[in-house]
Protein backbone atom coordinates (compact mmCIF):
# COMPACT_ATOMS: atom_id res chain seq x y z
CA UNK A 111 0.00 0.00 0.00
CA UNK A 112 1.32 3.46 -0.87
CA UNK A 113 1.64 5.86 2.06
CA UNK A 114 -0.03 8.80 0.32
CA UNK A 115 -2.91 6.68 -0.89
CA UNK A 116 -3.45 5.56 2.73
CA UNK A 117 -3.06 9.10 4.08
CA UNK A 118 -5.50 10.69 1.62
CA UNK A 119 -8.11 8.02 2.25
CA UNK A 120 -7.88 8.48 6.00
CA UNK A 121 -7.79 12.25 5.75
CA UNK A 122 -11.27 11.97 4.24
CA UNK A 123 -12.32 9.34 6.77
CA UNK A 124 -11.31 11.69 9.61
CA UNK A 125 -13.62 14.35 8.22
CA UNK A 126 -16.46 11.84 7.87
CA UNK A 127 -15.98 10.64 11.47
CA UNK A 128 -15.66 14.19 12.79
CA UNK A 129 -12.16 13.54 14.12
CA UNK A 130 -9.69 16.48 13.92
CA UNK A 131 -7.30 16.08 10.95
CA UNK A 132 -4.30 17.12 13.06
CA UNK A 133 -4.71 13.87 15.00
CA UNK A 134 -3.90 11.89 11.85
CA UNK A 135 -0.71 13.93 11.42
CA UNK A 136 0.07 13.54 15.14
CA UNK A 137 -0.16 9.75 14.88
CA UNK A 138 1.92 9.64 11.70
CA UNK A 139 4.62 11.84 13.24
CA UNK A 140 4.72 9.75 16.43
CA UNK A 141 4.96 6.40 14.66
CA UNK A 142 7.23 7.16 11.71
CA UNK A 143 10.46 8.98 10.97
CA UNK A 144 8.57 11.59 8.97
CA UNK A 145 8.59 15.24 9.98
CA UNK A 146 6.04 18.00 9.52
CA UNK A 147 7.78 19.21 6.36
CA UNK A 148 7.49 15.74 4.77
CA UNK A 149 3.75 15.91 5.31
CA UNK A 150 3.35 19.49 4.15
CA UNK A 151 5.47 19.04 1.02
CA UNK A 152 4.08 15.57 0.33
CA UNK A 153 7.62 14.31 0.18
CA UNK A 154 7.93 11.78 -2.67
CA UNK A 155 10.58 9.66 -0.87
CA UNK A 156 8.20 8.65 1.84
CA UNK A 157 7.87 5.01 0.88
CA UNK A 158 11.50 4.49 2.00
CA UNK A 159 10.74 6.10 5.36
CA UNK A 160 7.52 4.24 6.12
CA UNK A 161 7.84 0.48 6.03
CA UNK A 162 4.86 -1.71 5.25
CA UNK A 163 4.98 -2.95 8.84
CA UNK A 164 4.74 0.60 10.22
CA UNK A 165 1.96 1.46 7.82
CA UNK A 166 0.01 -1.61 8.96
CA UNK A 167 0.40 -0.58 12.62
CA UNK A 168 -0.59 2.99 11.76
CA UNK A 169 -3.68 1.75 10.01
CA UNK A 170 -4.71 -0.55 12.88
CA UNK A 171 -4.39 2.26 15.43
CA UNK A 172 -6.10 4.84 13.25
CA UNK A 173 -9.08 2.54 12.66
CA UNK A 174 -9.40 2.23 16.46
CA UNK A 175 -9.32 6.01 16.71
CA UNK A 176 -12.10 6.34 14.15
CA UNK A 177 -14.32 3.44 15.09
CA UNK A 178 -13.80 2.99 18.85
CA UNK A 179 -13.25 6.72 19.55
CA UNK A 180 -10.09 5.92 21.55
CA UNK A 181 -8.05 9.09 22.14
CA UNK A 182 -4.81 9.07 20.08
CA UNK A 183 -2.77 9.60 23.24
CA UNK A 184 -4.01 6.28 24.65
CA UNK A 185 -3.27 4.59 21.33
CA UNK A 186 0.40 5.55 21.42
CA UNK A 187 0.58 5.69 25.23
CA UNK A 188 2.32 9.04 25.29
CA UNK A 189 1.75 12.76 25.32
CA UNK A 190 3.87 15.89 25.37
CA UNK A 191 2.75 18.25 28.13
CA UNK A 192 4.72 21.48 28.55
CA UNK A 193 8.25 20.18 27.85
CA UNK A 194 7.61 16.83 29.50
CA UNK A 195 7.22 13.51 27.72
CA UNK A 196 4.61 11.61 29.71
CA UNK A 197 3.34 8.07 29.52
CA UNK A 198 -0.44 7.75 29.64
CA UNK A 199 -2.87 4.83 29.87
CA UNK A 200 -6.61 4.62 30.46
CA UNK A 201 -5.76 4.63 34.20
CA UNK A 202 -4.93 8.34 33.98
CA UNK A 203 -6.58 11.44 32.60
CA UNK A 204 -4.78 12.71 29.51
CA UNK A 205 -3.23 15.95 30.80
CA UNK A 206 -4.86 18.88 29.04
CA UNK A 207 -3.13 21.89 27.45
CA UNK A 208 -5.15 24.36 29.56
CA UNK A 209 -3.79 22.75 32.74
CA UNK A 210 -0.25 23.76 31.66
CA UNK A 211 -1.07 27.28 32.86
CA UNK A 212 -1.38 26.19 36.50
CA UNK A 213 2.40 25.75 36.51
CA UNK A 214 2.95 29.29 35.21
CA UNK A 215 0.66 30.72 37.91
CA UNK A 216 2.48 28.80 40.66
CA UNK A 217 5.98 29.61 39.40
CA UNK A 218 5.02 33.27 38.99
CA UNK A 219 3.88 33.31 42.63
CA UNK A 220 7.09 31.58 43.75
CA UNK A 221 9.30 33.95 41.73
CA UNK A 222 7.55 37.01 43.16
CA UNK A 223 7.99 35.67 46.67
CA UNK A 224 11.41 34.06 46.22
CA UNK A 225 12.97 36.13 49.02
CA UNK A 226 10.79 34.15 51.37
CA UNK A 227 12.52 30.77 51.49
CA UNK A 228 9.40 29.14 52.90
CA UNK A 229 8.00 28.88 49.36
CA UNK A 230 11.15 28.04 47.40
CA UNK A 231 12.36 25.54 49.98
CA UNK A 232 9.01 24.41 51.29
CA UNK A 233 6.77 21.38 50.89
CA UNK A 234 4.46 21.45 47.86
CA UNK A 235 1.64 19.01 47.23
CA UNK A 236 -0.21 17.96 44.07
CA UNK A 237 -3.56 16.44 45.06
CA UNK A 238 -5.04 14.07 42.45
CA UNK A 239 -1.81 13.73 40.50
CA UNK A 240 -3.00 11.31 37.76
CA UNK A 241 -0.12 11.03 35.27
CA UNK A 242 2.02 13.11 37.64
CA UNK A 243 2.10 16.01 35.18
CA UNK A 244 1.68 18.87 37.68
CA UNK A 245 3.93 17.40 40.37
CA UNK A 246 6.70 16.62 37.88
CA UNK A 247 6.56 20.07 36.27
CA UNK A 248 6.73 21.68 39.72
CA UNK A 249 9.69 19.48 40.70
CA UNK A 250 11.40 20.48 37.47
CA UNK A 251 10.86 24.18 38.17
CA UNK A 252 12.26 23.96 41.69
CA UNK A 253 15.24 21.97 40.41
CA UNK A 254 15.88 24.61 37.71
CA UNK A 255 15.95 27.41 40.29
CA UNK A 256 18.20 25.22 42.48
CA UNK A 257 15.85 25.28 45.43
CA UNK A 258 15.24 22.60 48.05
CA UNK A 259 11.46 22.32 47.71
CA UNK A 260 9.99 18.89 48.39
CA UNK A 261 7.16 17.70 46.17
CA UNK A 262 4.51 15.23 47.34
CA UNK A 263 1.78 13.87 45.09
CA UNK A 264 -1.37 12.03 46.10
CA UNK A 265 -3.87 9.94 44.16
CA UNK A 266 -6.58 7.53 45.16
CA UNK A 267 -5.83 5.32 42.15
CA UNK A 268 -2.95 2.86 42.56
CA UNK A 269 -2.89 2.36 38.80
CA UNK A 270 -2.51 6.10 38.19
CA UNK A 271 0.33 6.28 40.71
CA UNK A 272 2.19 3.51 38.85
CA UNK A 273 2.12 5.66 35.71
CA UNK A 274 3.03 8.83 37.63
CA UNK A 275 6.11 7.10 39.12
CA UNK A 276 7.25 5.99 35.67
CA UNK A 277 6.84 9.58 34.45
CA UNK A 278 8.83 11.06 37.32
CA UNK A 279 11.70 8.64 36.58
CA UNK A 280 11.48 9.24 32.87
CA UNK A 281 11.77 13.01 33.40
CA UNK A 282 14.46 12.65 36.11
CA UNK A 283 12.43 14.34 38.84
CA UNK A 284 12.06 13.45 42.49
CA UNK A 285 8.46 13.34 43.66
CA UNK A 286 7.15 11.49 46.74
CA UNK A 287 4.00 9.62 45.73
CA UNK A 288 1.27 8.53 48.15
CA UNK A 289 -1.91 6.53 47.72
CA UNK A 290 -5.03 7.70 49.54
CA UNK A 291 -7.92 10.12 49.55
CA UNK A 292 -6.94 13.81 49.37
CA UNK A 293 -5.35 14.81 52.72
CA UNK A 294 -5.39 11.32 54.28
CA UNK A 295 -1.76 10.47 53.32
CA UNK A 296 -0.61 13.94 54.42
CA UNK A 297 -2.08 13.36 57.87
CA UNK A 298 -0.04 10.16 58.14
CA UNK A 299 3.08 12.18 57.25
CA UNK A 300 2.23 14.74 59.97
CA UNK A 301 2.27 17.58 57.45
CA UNK A 302 -0.26 19.72 59.36
CA UNK A 303 0.81 23.41 59.19
CA UNK A 304 3.84 22.43 57.09
CA UNK A 305 2.78 22.87 53.47
CA UNK A 306 3.88 25.90 51.43
CA UNK A 307 1.55 25.22 48.53
CA UNK A 308 -1.32 22.96 47.50
CA UNK A 309 -1.96 22.55 43.79
CA UNK A 310 -4.79 20.49 42.37
CA UNK A 311 -6.71 19.68 39.24
CA UNK A 312 -9.46 17.68 40.95
CA UNK A 313 -12.46 15.97 39.34
CA UNK A 314 -14.98 18.80 38.87
CA UNK A 315 -17.60 17.66 36.37
CA UNK A 316 -21.13 17.09 37.73
CA UNK A 317 -21.88 13.33 37.75
CA UNK A 318 -24.72 13.57 35.26
CA UNK A 319 -22.59 15.47 32.72
CA UNK A 320 -19.80 12.86 32.87
CA UNK A 321 -22.09 10.49 30.98
CA UNK A 322 -22.71 12.99 28.18
CA UNK A 323 -19.21 14.18 27.29
CA UNK A 324 -17.51 13.30 23.98
CA UNK A 325 -17.29 9.48 23.67
CA UNK A 326 -13.48 9.76 23.80
CA UNK A 327 -13.82 11.10 27.35
CA UNK A 328 -16.95 9.36 28.67
CA UNK A 329 -16.02 5.93 27.31
CA UNK A 330 -12.25 5.94 27.77
CA UNK A 331 -11.01 8.33 30.47
CA UNK A 332 -11.27 7.28 34.15
CA UNK A 333 -14.48 8.56 35.74
CA UNK A 334 -12.64 8.87 39.06
CA UNK A 335 -10.67 11.67 37.38
CA UNK A 336 -13.76 13.44 36.05
CA UNK A 337 -16.69 12.97 38.40
CA UNK A 338 -17.02 15.77 40.95
CA UNK A 339 -20.30 14.55 42.46
CA UNK A 340 -23.80 16.01 42.09
CA UNK A 341 -22.75 19.63 41.56
CA UNK A 342 -19.15 18.92 40.50
CA UNK A 343 -17.78 20.62 43.61
CA UNK A 344 -17.42 17.71 46.03
CA UNK A 345 -13.61 17.45 45.78
CA UNK A 346 -13.13 21.23 45.64
CA UNK A 347 -15.16 21.66 48.86
CA UNK A 348 -12.88 19.12 50.55
CA UNK A 349 -9.83 21.04 49.30
CA UNK A 350 -11.23 24.39 50.53
CA UNK A 351 -12.27 23.05 53.94
CA UNK A 352 -9.27 20.88 54.84
CA UNK A 353 -6.30 22.79 53.33
CA UNK A 354 -6.17 25.33 56.22
CA UNK A 355 -5.09 22.53 58.58
CA UNK A 356 -2.08 21.83 56.34
CA UNK A 357 -0.91 25.16 54.90
CA UNK A 358 1.63 27.43 56.57
CA UNK A 359 0.47 31.02 57.08
CA UNK A 360 0.64 32.71 53.68
CA UNK A 361 0.59 29.24 52.08
CA UNK A 362 -0.55 29.11 48.45
CA UNK A 363 -3.71 27.26 47.34
CA UNK A 364 -4.79 26.77 43.73
CA UNK A 365 -7.30 24.56 41.94
CA UNK A 366 -8.43 24.11 38.38
CA UNK A 367 -12.18 24.15 37.72
CA UNK A 368 -14.69 24.29 34.89
CA UNK A 369 -16.47 27.24 33.31
CA UNK A 370 -19.12 28.63 35.66
CA UNK A 371 -17.56 27.41 38.93
CA UNK A 372 -15.09 30.20 39.75
CA UNK A 373 -17.48 32.56 41.56
CA UNK A 374 -18.91 29.71 43.63
CA UNK A 375 -15.40 28.67 44.64
CA UNK A 376 -14.52 32.27 45.46
CA UNK A 377 -17.58 32.33 47.79
CA UNK A 378 -16.59 29.02 49.38
CA UNK A 379 -13.11 30.40 50.12
CA UNK A 380 -14.50 33.65 51.50
CA UNK A 381 -17.07 31.86 53.65
CA UNK A 382 -14.37 29.57 55.06
CA UNK A 383 -12.69 32.59 56.63
CA UNK A 384 -9.09 31.28 56.48
CA UNK A 385 -8.12 32.68 53.08
CA UNK A 386 -6.97 35.98 51.64
CA UNK A 387 -5.73 37.22 48.24
CA UNK A 388 -8.39 35.20 46.38
CA UNK A 389 -7.82 35.44 42.62
CA UNK A 390 -9.50 34.06 39.53
CA UNK A 391 -7.25 33.23 36.55
CA UNK A 392 -8.43 32.80 32.97
CA UNK A 393 -7.04 30.32 30.46
CA UNK A 394 -6.05 31.24 26.88
CA UNK A 395 -9.66 30.74 25.75
CA UNK A 396 -10.74 33.40 28.27
CA UNK A 397 -12.45 30.87 30.56
CA UNK A 398 -12.13 31.45 34.32
CA UNK A 399 -10.19 28.21 34.85
CA UNK A 400 -8.28 28.51 38.15
CA UNK A 401 -8.87 30.04 41.56
CA UNK A 402 -5.94 30.75 43.85
CA UNK A 403 -5.74 32.03 47.40
CA UNK A 404 -3.36 32.35 50.33
CA UNK A 405 -3.75 31.36 53.92
CA UNK A 406 -4.28 34.25 56.29
CA UNK A 407 -1.29 35.09 58.50
Ligand SMILES: C[S@@+](CC[C@H](N)C(=O)[O-])C[C@H]1O[C@@H](n2cnc3c(N)ncnc32)[C@H](O)[C@@H]1O
Pocket residue numbers: 202203204205206209237238239240241242243244264265266267270290291292311312313314334335336
Ligand atom coordinates in the same frame (compact mmCIF):
# COMPACT_ATOMS: atom_id res chain seq x y z
C1 LIG B 1 -8.80 15.73 36.75
S1 LIG B 1 -7.71 14.42 37.20
C2 LIG B 1 -6.19 15.31 37.23
C3 LIG B 1 -4.98 14.51 36.88
C4 LIG B 1 -3.70 15.34 36.71
N1 LIG B 1 -3.41 16.08 37.91
C5 LIG B 1 -3.84 16.31 35.55
O1 LIG B 1 -3.96 17.51 35.78
O2 LIG B 1 -3.83 15.86 34.40
C6 LIG B 1 -8.11 14.18 38.89
C7 LIG B 1 -7.30 13.13 39.64
O3 LIG B 1 -7.81 13.05 40.98
C8 LIG B 1 -7.76 11.70 41.40
N2 LIG B 1 -8.73 11.52 42.50
C9 LIG B 1 -10.07 11.37 42.43
N3 LIG B 1 -10.58 11.22 43.67
C10 LIG B 1 -9.55 11.29 44.52
C11 LIG B 1 -9.44 11.21 45.95
N4 LIG B 1 -10.51 11.03 46.73
N5 LIG B 1 -8.22 11.35 46.50
C12 LIG B 1 -7.12 11.53 45.72
N6 LIG B 1 -7.17 11.60 44.37
C13 LIG B 1 -8.36 11.48 43.79
C14 LIG B 1 -8.10 10.91 40.15
O4 LIG B 1 -7.68 9.57 40.27
C15 LIG B 1 -7.38 11.72 39.08
O5 LIG B 1 -6.08 11.22 38.88
